[in-house]
Amino acid sequence: MLKSAGVLPGIKVDKGTVELAGTNGETTTQGLDGLGDRCKKYYEAGARFAKWRAVLKIGVNEPSQLAIHENAYGLARYAVICQENGLVPIVEPEILVDGSHDIQKCAAVTERVLAACYKALSDHHVLLEGTLLKPNMVTPGSESAKVAPEVIAEHTVRALQRTVPAAVPAIVFLSGGQSEEEATRNLNAMNQLKTKKPWSLSFSFGRALQQSTLKTWGGKEENVKKAQEAFLVRCKANSEATLGAYKGDAKLGEGAAESLHVKDYKY
Amino acid sequence: MSAFVSKYEDELIKTAKYIATPGRGILAADESTETIGKRFAGINVENTESNRQAYRELLFTSPGSYPCLSGVILFEETLYQKTSDGKPFVDLLMENGVIPGIKVDKGLVDLAGTNGETTTQGLDSLGARCQQYYEAGARFAKWRAFFKIGATEPSVLSIQEDARVLARYAIICQENGLVPIVEPEVLTGGSHDIKKCAAVTETVLAAVFKALNYHHVLLEGTLLKPNMVTPGSDSPKVAPELIAEYTVTALRRTVPPAIPGIVFLSGIQREEQATLNLNAMNKLDVLKPWTLTFSFGGALQQSAIKAWAGKPENVAKAQAKFLTRCKANKDATLGKYTGWASGDSAAFENLVVIGYSG
Numbered sequence: 001m002l003k004s005a006g007v008l009p010g011i012k013v014d015k016g017t018v019e020l021a022g023t024n025g026e027t028t029t030q031g032l033d034g035l036g037d038r039c040k041k042y043y044e045a046g047a048r049f050a051k052w053r054a055v056l057k058i059g060v061n062e063p064s065q066l067a068i069h070e071n072a073y074g075l076a077r078y079a080v081i082c083q084e085n086g087l088v089p090i091v092e093p094e095i096l097v098d099g100s101h102d103i104q105k106c107a108a109v110t111e112r113v114l115a116a117c118y119k120a121l122s123d124h125h126v127l128l129e130g131t132l133l134k135p136n137m138v139t140p141g142s143e144s145a146k147v148a149p150e151v152i153a154e155h156t157v158r159a160l161q162r163t164v165p166a167a168v169p170a171i172v173f174l175s176g177g178q179s180e181e182e183a184t185r186n187l188n189a190m191n192q193l194k195t196k197k198p199w200s201l202s203f204s205f206g207r208a209l210q211q212s213t214l215k216t217w218g219g220k221e222e223n224v225k226k227a228q229e230a231f232l233v234r235c236k237a238n239s240e241a242t243l244g245a246y247k248g249d250a251k252l253g254e255g256a257a258e259s260l261h262v263k264d265y266k267y
Numbered sequence: 268m269s270a271f272v273s274k275y276e277d278e279l280i281k282t283a284k285y286i287a288t289p290g291r292g293i294l295a296a297d298e299s300t301e302t303i304g305k306r307f308a309g310i311n312v313e314n315t316e317s318n319r320q321a322y323r324e325l326l327f328t329s330p331g332s333y334p335c336l337s338g339v340i341l342f343e344e345t346l347y348q349k350t351s352d353g354k355p356f357v358d359l360l361m362e363n364g365v366i367p368g369i370k371v372d373k374g375l376v377d378l379a380g381t382n383g384e385t386t387t388q389g390l391d392s393l394g395a396r397c398q399q400y401y402e403a404g405a406r407f408a409k410w411r412a413f414f415k416i417g418a419t420e421p422s423v424l425s426i427q428e429d430a431r432v433l434a435r436y437a438i439i440c441q442e443n444g445l446v447p448i449v450e451p452e453v454l455t456g457g458s459h460d461i462k463k464c465a466a467v468t469e470t471v472l473a474a475v476f477k478a479l480n481y482h483h484v485l486l487e488g489t490l491l492k493p494n495m496v497t498p499g500s501d502s503p504k505v506a507p508e509l510i511a512e513y514t515v516t517a518l519r520r521t522v523p524p525a526i527p528g529i530v531f532l533s534g535i536q537r538e539e540q541a542t543l544n545l546n547a548m549n550k551l552d553v554l555k556p557w558t559l560t561f562s563f564g565g566a567l568q569q570s571a572i573k574a575w576a577g578k579p580e581n582v583a584k585a586q587a588k589f590l591t592r593c594k595a596n597k598d599a600t601l602g603k604y605t606g607w608a609s610g611d612s613a614a615f616e617n618l619v620v621i622g623y624s625g
Binding site: 108 | 474
């Protein structure tokens with residue numbers, strides 16, 4: 001059904017995070033065992049791309065070299081196994097927004113992490129032209145003062161210019177704990193920025209596309225149509241944002257402006 | 268930012284961007300005293316300071332060449348030399364919109380335990396030297412690392428070591444106001460095909476950019492001087508379009524968009540060859556987020572030095588040859604070269620000197 005409507009189905013293939021012993025709560029992601037066979041099955045079932053989420057946090061001593069290295073090389077193994085089996089790997093090195101750090105700190109960490117990821121992808125012979133990147137936007141920590149979308153756009157795009165090769169066709173941002181409206185505005189600001197952007201900048205939103213839809217539905221059959229309308233509002237807004245054409249006039253659904261931040265988010 | 272912030276940040280960014288101006292490129296005139304001696308031997312000219320000064324003056328005063336050039340790389344001796352009228356070379360160049368740069372590495376040493384692989388030395392007191400060069404008028408620097416292709420080369424050791432050393436050089440330059448040109452040359456020697464060269468070039472460049480990131484180098488104030496991706500010197504030649512495709516693909520896979528310009532080395536390529544390849548790259552219809560231009564030594568000078576042959580009465584003739592290559596390469600940076608300069612006699616002579624280490 002999705003395919004006939006021009007929407008490609010993808011599949012989450014990681015098996016969640018496990019702690020890295022000897023670190024201060026840092027993690028790595030599991031799921032490599034038998035991954036090739038699983039990818040084959042998913043391909044047969046119609047999937048054409050996959051996703052794997054690595055998680056890093058910012059702290060006094062975090063992310064550690066170990067966490068960066070381990071997660072980057074896990075992502076690279078996942079990516080090449082996917083490509084061997086016909087699935088485009090979305091590479092997701094999420095740096096959690098939790099913390100009281102400023103935007104500069106987030107930028108520095110994001111650049112470190114992305115550089116490590118692309119070195120690992122190169123080492124593992126991953127075809128960059130057949131991958132996508134799903135990074136965090138560069139923002140202040142959740143406990144710090146908010147900044148304007150233009151500031152987020154500037155820091156984010158600069159971090160990407162410094163680390164993401166032009167061979168990567170598109171960057172599809174995660175929304176993290178941002179509210180629906182925030183995520184859309186930030187994406188829009190990035191696409192309005194007049195600077196070198198050799199990759200498309202688009203969205204891969206979970207909560208930031210579904211929040212008001214979920215609230216509107218409330219599990220009730222009779223609310224389906226209204227919920228779908230709420231979903232369409234966010235879809236259209238983000239579609240415009242990928243073109244830098246969002247005017248900020250989306251009819252805000254219930255909870256569209258609510259923060260969706262959950263500490264140490266796992267899903 | 269992962270880049271450290273030096274007091275020179277704005278200047279570094281501005282200089283790097285200027286050097287990468289479309290339609291301009293770099294003259295690599297930084298041959299060491301020993302190397303220029305080899306070139307002079309080829310035209311029966313004695314390797315004296317006065318001859319070295321005369322030859323460089325010929326190049327730096329070539330009428331019409333300035334709009335084709337954004338920079339000239341100099342050897343240390345040349346940085347302090349003057350025209351016969353007593354004007355410092357650096358002032359002459361700066362006044363004419365050409366930025367002086369300086370070779371700062373101190374040549375190669377063997378890596379013990381490898382099969383003839385090398386690292387580059389020159390880090391000792393590099394900061395202090397950069398400061399002096401900045402005071403003398405230099406605004407960018409160059410450091411060359413070599414990688415050879417063989418059955419087991421380049422080794423992980425040579426890649427890690429040379430990448431690390433390039434990154435240290437780069438950050439020290441930036442601390443002292445010089446834009447670092449990072450030159451990781453994958454040598455052409457060998458019978459490998461173009462795909463092998465592409466694979467090695469991509470691996471080397473990935474390692475170099477990882478090291479630059481690790482050492483907090485400001486990419487917006489850095490330039491890359493790579494080899495073009497070609498078959499080995501003992502393999503059959505291929506068309507410029509193929510070289511362009513493999514080269515640009517390799518760069519798209521490894522060079523972050525923050526780098527303002529990529530200034531190719533010509534290596535052992537003949538003058539016309541290098542120009543045609545550069546032109547093909549700029550004509551390629553694919554997204555290239557950095558300028559693609561030249562940093563040519565032999566491929567700009569070969570005809571000129573032959574025409575000069577050490578004689579003052581040949582200066583104008585030699586300058587005309589030099590200007591021809593400058594203009595041809597200027598066109599090539601814009602993808603507009605039509606092959607009009609191919610008639611030049613020395614353009615087809617092979618520049619191969621085995622073990623070329625300028």
